[in-house]
Amino acid sequence: MTDSNSNEATNDVLLDKLIKTLPGKFVRKDLTNRIKEGANVPTYVLEYLLGMYANSTDEAQIERGVENVKKTLANNYVRPDEAEKVKSKIRELGSYTVIDKLTVHLNEHADRYEALFSNLGIDGVPVDSRYPQDFERLLGGGIWSIVRLRYAYDENNKNESPFVVDSLTPIQVADLNMPEVYKARSEFTTDEWTDLILRTIGMEPTQFSKREKWLFLARLIPFVENNYNVVELGPRGTGKSHVYKELSPNSILVSGGQTTVANLFYNMGRRQVGLVGMWDIVAFDEVAGITFKDKDGVQIMKDYMASGSFARGKDEIQASAAMVFVGNINQSIDVVMRTSNLFEPFPEVMATDSAFLDRIHAYIPGWEIPKYKPSFFTKGYGLITDYFAEIMRELRKQSFSDAIDKYFKLGGQLNQRDTIAVRKTTSGMLKLLYPNGEYGKPEVQEALEFALELRRRVKEQLKKIGGMEFFDINFSYIDNETFEEHYVSVPEQGSNSLIPEGTEKPGQVYTVTYDKNERLSLFKIETQMIAGNGKFEKTGISGNHKASEAMDTAYKYLKANSKSVSSSISLTTHDYVVNAVNLNNSEMTSRLSLATYIALVSISMSKSTLDSLVILGEHTIGGSLVKLDNLADTLQVALDSGAKKILIPNTSAADLGSVPSELLGAFTVIFYDSIEDAAFKALGVK
Known part of the structure; x- marks a missing residue:
């Protein structure tokens, strides 16, 4: 950090207030980034050490503290590629202090607790029972700790681990005085306190709008609210999972992939609560990859998200962990809004389960947070990360x-x-x-x-x-x-209007109907007409036989009855090409006869349909109209697509009573009682 940058940080009004209200509880955030480049440890681990050695505003003292932290990490932090060297040190010196992530489990055969050291790569290390009792999270997911390991090889027990835990200190703040925090907060304006929180999580507030700051804050709600369920999907590189991995020793990030009910909720064999009982937050990274080995996994998750409890065997288990789901949306938000929905990146078993999705309390629009760049990371002062984590807890x-x-x-x-x-x-x-x-x-x-x-x-x-x-x-x-x-x-x-405002070209019409998967979708029909001898071609239907039949029905009916519409229509002297496209997904429908008929009439008469019109209905080759199914849902899709006028058969008038008045009131409703009447009214012909 240059002297000018240092002066900017020192002169910061937030720093003055921090010195006055929370002495010893803050750290200069660029120090974390300086050290982190050489040590792959969470932010809260580094700032725990910086709080011990470099908690000062004096530049010389800070530099000495940084060197001490670097020295501590160099000597004690276990890098996976140097595990053998560290094990050798423990043996040669008799005992040695390491910084590593520990996970403890009960070895019921030996009736003792044993530890697995993540980076050191040793397992079966005996641990005094007081440690898992005092720090339950050792039993699920693990905790970064400072550990004094002793080497005690026993010739008579060669199968036993020669390593023994002499002392274990989880890396977390020991004391928290909330009245001190409340008093300190009263010294800051709301804008200053917001900026302090952003700097605490490593971001530079001067680089963001108020809206963006609030979206950063929304990521922190699961840290302060029990049983809070939140989703954030957006582009890569916006730090969606960062806070849940780096900010607090009270949250765990589960990388996208297979998980089990036993791991997440309750292990029946061990009679042990899973991650939701040991952590304040269980965050799932890359939601697209979430799968459960157990068939009832999603159902148990739904129960938990709704009530904070779940049943396993005869027991009703209570827990307070928040559930966070983060992942990527790879298309622009406009495209997603037009063609699918914002939950599409979830695995199908979740993305199609409305009961599961309804249990989500908030959806953070990750696409509004800009991709990170160097200027976004602060060089100013913020609270020690672990201290702030304990405040939130x-x-x-x-x-x-x-x-x-x-x-x-x-x-x-x-x-x-x-x-x-x-x-x-x-x-x-x-x-x-x-x-x-x-x-x-x-x-x-x-x-x-x-x-x-x-x-x-x-x-x-x-x-x-x-x-x-x-x-x-x-x-x-x-x-x-x-x-x-x-x-x-x-x-x-x-931004999700699929039907543009204004007049469409002749031959272009819209209809809402069910695709082959029985999903209501918006279809667009586009028609071309050139001089010819009556050829009729269909495109966009991907060989769908029923869709082809529906289009043929429209063409044949018009060919037989064109004079009842207009004497100027001559299908034998023109060739027609009709293209159909599902604007919501890629699936086709078999219910295109009336929309195709009106599109053919429109282009034959060189007359556009009414602005923002959706045509509803279907007809047979004999001219009979088919009653609509599920009118209310159909109208809702039309409204979402941007329709303002609806063409409806008189046979469906009785169903309007099932449509909410707010929905019906959004349209100009136009009734028709025959195929020809539908064409006239669609074209605005009296």
């Missing part, structure tokens, strides 16, 4: 979820799960920003609107996946004083 013991009630009521479209989710997110944001509880109406309102957005994002996708069951997505809150109702939307919903 202490905040789990209180709840601010009732803060909403003093000022606001939640709107009528929020169900019980929505309400729980919004309260949890609001509580989490208030804890992070106002741990001392000193907040008022504007602060609650801001957190509430943010919480409503994160939950509505979940419901918007559930509406796409699960249909009318999740229709109520118009989230709002009501001011207790003015009774004014405020509605909250999600930013990306404005």
Whole structure:
């Protein structure tokens, strides 16, 4: 770090307040990056050591401390490629101190606890029973620790490990004075405290907008809220999994891949609670790869996410770990919103299970966080990471979820799960920003609107996946004083219109119907007409026989009845090419007759259909109209696609009573009672 950078950090107003309010509890964050390049250990391990040796603002003392940390890591941190050298040191010196990640298990055959050293690569090392009793997380996932190992080879017990744990000190802050934290918070403005949190997690706040800062804070809600379920999907390189791996010794990151009920929830053989009982957060990296060996794995996860408990055998097990799911979205968000849904990266067993997805309290829009670059990492001062982790852990013991009630009521479209989710997110944001509880109406309102957005994002996708069951997505809150109702939307919903505004070319029409997998989708028909002798070609249907039959039905009907529409239509002197495309996915449908018929009429008469129109219905070769299935869901897909006008057969008029008034009111509804009538009204011909 240059002198100029050092002066910038020293003159920072946050540093002045840190020196005054939390002496000895902060560290210069660029030191972590300097050392981390040479040691693959979590941030909280490095800052634990920096807190011991380099907790100062004096440049000379800092440099001496950094050298001490480097020396400690060089001498004691076990690199996997130097494991044999360290084992030799333990043998030759008789005992030696190492820094490594330990996992302890009970060897029931020998009736003792034994440790596995991750980097040192030794297993079966006897451990005094007081350590797993005092530090339960040793039994699941492991803890980074400073360990004094002794070498005691026994000629008579050659099968025993010669290594023995003499002392074990988990790398975590020993003392925490929350009143000191509350008092310190009152010395900072909200903006300053926000910036301090960002610097604590290693980010430079001057590089980000307020919106981006809040998205960073949202990643921390699982650290302060029990049983909080959150998803963040977005591009690579935005640090989605970083905080869950590096920020706290109280969270564990499970790399995407196969897991088991025993590992995650409860081991029936050992009668031992899994990761959810030992960690504050269980985060899943690369969600696309999550699989359970057990058939009931997803069901048990659903039960746990809903209630914080699960049944194994005769036991009902309670736990408080938050569940975090992070992964990548590789397409632009506009493409994803048009063609699929925001949960598509999940494995199919989860992505299609609306009951599982409904248990997610918040969806962080990872695509709004910019990809990391060097200037994003701070050179200023922040709290020691492990100290901040313990603050967040202490905040789990209180709840601010009732803060909403003093000022606001939640709107009528929020169900019980929505309400729980919004309260949890609001509580989490208030804890992070106002741990001392000193907040008022504007602060609650801001957190509430943010919480409503994160939950509505979940419901918007559930509406796409699960249909009318999740229709109520118009989230709002009501001011207790003015009774004014405020509605909250999600930013990306404005960009998903598949049907453009304005007039389409003649021969282009839209219809909503079921594809071959019985999924409602938006289909676009495009038609070309050239001089010829009556040839009719179909493209885009990928050899789908039923789709081809439906198009042929439309063409043959028009050929036989064209004069009832217009005498100018002459199918024998033109060739037609009709292309069909599913704008929501790649699957085709067999229900294209009416849309194809109107597209042929449109291009034959060189007349466009009405703006933003979706055509609903189907007909037979004899001219009979087919009644629509599931009108409410069909209209919802049309609305999501950008339709403003709907062409509906009179035979479906009776079904309009099943459509919510808000949905029906979004359209101009046009009824038709024959195939020809449908064509006239679609073209706006009286």
